[in-house]
Amino acid sequence: MSSEMIIRRYRASDQDVVTDLWSRAVQKTHPFLDGEDRGDGARILREVDLVRTENWVAEREGSVVGLLGLLPGGAGDGSGEGPGAGAGVGGLVVAPEAQGGGIGRELLEHAASLHGALALEVFEGNGTARRFFARQGFTERGRRTDEETGHPVIALERAAPLKSVGWLHVRDGRLLSVRTRGNDTFYLPGGKYEPGETAREALSRELSEELGLVVPVEDLSEAFVIHDVAHGKNGRRLRMTCFTGGPQDITPVPGREIAEFAWFDRQEARERCAPAHSQVVNRLIAQGRMPG
Numbered sequence: 351m352s353s354e355m356i357i358r359r360y361r362a363s364d365q366d367v368v369t370d371l372w373s374r375a376v377q378k379t380h381p382f383l384d385g386e387d388r389g390d391g392a393r394i395l396r397e398v399d400l401v402r403t404e405n406w407v408a409e410r411e412g413s414v415v416g417l418l419g420l421l422p423g424g425a426g427d428g429s430g431e432g433p434g435a436g437a438g439v440g441g442l443v444v445a446p447e448a449q450g451g452g453i454g455r456e457l458l459e460h461a462a463s464l465h466g467a468l469a470l471e472v473f474e475g476n477g478t479a480r481r482f483f484a485r486q487g488f489t490e491r492g493r494r495t496d497e498e499t500g501h502p503v504i505a506l507e508r509a510a511p512l513k514s515v516g517w518l519h520v521r522d523g524r525l526l527s528v529r530t531r532g533n534d535t536f537y538l539p540g541g542k543y544e545p546g547e548t549a550r551e552a553l554s555r556e557l558s559e560e561l562g563l564v565v566p567v568e569d570l571s572e573a574f575v576i577h578d579v580a581h582g583k584n585g586r587r588l589r590m591t592c593f594t595g596g597p598q599d600i601t602p603v604p605g606r607e608i609a610e611f612a613w614f615d616r617q618e619a620r621e622r623c624a625p626a627h628s629q630v631v632n633r634l635i636a637q638g639r640m641p642g
Contacts, residue, residue, distance in 0.1 A: 355453065357460050360405035360417070367414050368407065369396060375443040379476050403440050406460060408453050415448040417441065418457040422465060436510070437465035458486055459511075459577040463589060466510030474502040487579065487587050511587035512580050515553040516540040516626075517565075518573055518594050520634065523641045524613035526602075527623055528560055531609045535581060536623045538592070538630065539611075549591045557596070561611065562603035565596035574633055581624040590626055592633075616640060 360368065372395055399405075399419055408416030421438035439461060444453045461468055470488070472479045473496070488506040496503045516538030519526040527536035539560055543552040550567040557563040570593040580588035602611050612618075616635065619627050634640040 355408055355410045355415075355456065357406055357408050357418075357457065360400065360407050364407055364414055365396060365400060368400065368417050371414060371417060371445050372441075372443050374446055378446050379443075379478060380473065399441060404437075406457065408444075408457055410448070410453075414445075416444045416453045416457050418461060420461055420465065436467035436469065437461055439468055439470035442470070454482060455486060455577070459589070462508075462511050462587070463575075467508065469505070469507040471503050471505050474504055480504070487585055509586060511577070511589040512542070512583065514540060514542050514588065514590045515549050515556065516576075516590050516592045516630070517553060517557060517596070518592050518630070518634065518639075519596075519598075519600070520639050521598075521613050524615050525619055525627075525631065525634065525640065526611065526613055527619065527627070528604070528611045529609050530607050533609075536612065536614070536619075536627075537581075538590070538627070540590075550593070553593055560605050560608050561600075562605065563597065563600060570595040576626050576629045576633075578626040578629055581626075588626060592630060616642070 369392055373392060376391070404420040404422060406418045406420070407414045408418075418439070419441035421440050439458070442454060442457060444457075458468065468488075469491075470483070472483060474480075474493075483506050486508070488508045490504055491507045492505040494503050494505070495501070517526070517540050519539070526539060528539050529536045539557055540553050541556040541560070543549070544555070547555070548567070549572070550570045553570060554565050554567050557565050573592045573594045576588070576590045576592060578588050578590075580586045604611060614622065616631055619631050631640060635642045
């Protein structure tokens with residue numbers, strides 16, 4: 351079977367395996383809470399959390415390895431840039447044997463793609479979780495004492511990710527990139543959405559404005575989505591949907607915002623391009639579209 355991870359809706363038939371996963375995970379992350387993995391904790395998970403919240407599971411090779419519980423409407427950031435009103439992360443657990451493989455990060459980015467801004471609480475004593483959420487761009491917004499356990503809890507939040515689109519055009523093993531005027535960093539051709547646009551419509555418009563290329567929306571095919579830190583945005587997260595398609599034999603004509611364009615190999619892209627480029631290059635190498 352494929353080792354690729356999928357994220358899907360929780361089903362009632364997942365209850366036993368999810369309860370076991372949760373129990374093993376909290377034993378590792380909350381050793382300071384005696385018996386949390388048993389008794390009322392497991393009962394509340396089954397009878398309340400898995401019934402009333404929006405639950406998703408990560409599955410790999412047919413086995414559930416992660417659980418995400420969401421409380422929609424809990425983290426609006428007022429920016430108007432997220433796809434929803436935000437969400438509270440009621441729970442995020444990954445099977446101990448699967449931790450460190452990016453599952454938690456992918457579950458969080460899935461939540462952000464659905465709801466935008468995210469908020470959650472974490473026990474101060476859970477150092478592993480605190481470090482993980484810091485790496486994912488969460489910042490502290492407050493503290494309180496948990497009434498039931500007496501342990502301090504930290505409230506964290508993260509703004510909705512910036513949404514953008516990028517075009518993947520490889521020639522002779524080199525990736526097409528553009529630099530805007532007044533900037534020394536290169537990006538993928540593309541940019542942000544305008545109100546009411548789909549991803550394909552946004553990219554078709556950006557390619558016309560940036561490079562003078564006519565690429566009909568029906569010629570564009572989604573390749574993958576990149577999650578990273580947006581360059582020059584003070585740690586704001588980025589969700590960039592990348593597309594292939596369109597003409598291959600092109601002669602770009604830089605628009606008024608574009609200072610220059612270039613085709614970069616692996617090393618040049620990593621030295622001269624925005625952070626998300628490294629992920630893009632890695633994906634293209636894995637697909638055999640760029641040399642490793």
